[in-house]
Amino acid sequence: MIGGAVRQGSAPDDVAPGDEPAARGILPSIVGYLIGLMLSAGLTIVSFYVAKSVLVWEPSIPIALMVLAIAQIGVHLVFFLHLTSASDSVNNILALAFGLLIVLLLVLGSSWIMTHMNRNMVPMSRTLQAGCSAYVGDCAQGVRKRRWPIHDARGLIAIRSGHRRTSAWARPPRYIKRLPA
């Protein structure tokens, strides 16, 4: 690239993202797009089939869908956006790789942390069940002991029952009166 300063006036070293080689004729270009269409349509059909299929072990379906989506995104990048591993589009690839890193950190990091916090919380069903008793007084749906609402990580009101408070964080907000035992 630095060499470009010496041989100015020649063709640039890079290719614009999304650009095809200028020499490519109309027919090969259209055929390329149609191949991309076929491949992604095939992957889409497989995805829709897998989502409803009984042939796939059920817990693995989300993983399978994820893999198929990544494959299809790859097809789009190659056949529609013409990304290649050639040295003339290395800038485009690097920008994309950095974006991908941020995307992975965001999605995997959020899911990881929030699932972990979630696991330490009262299950949703019990939260809802007990939620009314905290406010109404006695819904009495299996509520026996003293409970108090706390805010869980999702901003929802949860009820922690029975066990001892272990931290100040689990202390009930001041505006909520404790229920009688």
Place this chain on the structure above:
Amino acid sequence: MTGAQFSLDAGPPRSSGRSRGARLAVDAGDGQSRRIVVAYGFWIFLISDVILFAALFATYAVLSESTAGGPTGRDLFDMRTVAIETACLLASSTSCGIASAGIRTGRMGLFHGAMATTFALGAAFVFIEVRDFAQAIGRGAGPGRSAFLSAYFAIVGCHGLHVFAGLLWLSTTMARVYAKGRRADILRGVLCFGLFWHTLDIVWVALFSLVYLVGLAR
């Protein structure tokens, strides 16, 4: 980024015979290097847009179980609608590519025809999605019903708004090409629009797989 760009920062001219002014003219002109710089800048913008969608995906992943006793994805999503929407966007992405191939090789009839097809398919997508949203809200499954639905409407609605904005951009691009022909700045606009449209399709691939199909499979 390009050789000519680099030389601007590289201090006084080297052993080459050309003057600095001549090289500046190359950079400010409408040549290939300008096309690369503009498209690359837009590429970086698109990647930041994808990061925005990733944040919405993370939100959805966290909240997708929090239905608060309301409808789940299984109750709400319709596989046929999603399949039609997917077909619309995929076909429109292909015709957008054919349009850019048309304008690159100077076939203006092909360009305008393919762009019009892209517009029709994109409009069909937006129409189906708006109808879907209206139905869900009519059934009491609006974004206020549960955290899951808030996240769902946020991410799918954000994508729908992008497609709508893309339709507006598409029509102005067609008008500009029609009025001004294959000028360098017009061609740059077409290239950026193509990048935008293909990126929206990529986001939709993640959306229909991870929101709709995972929701239906659950």
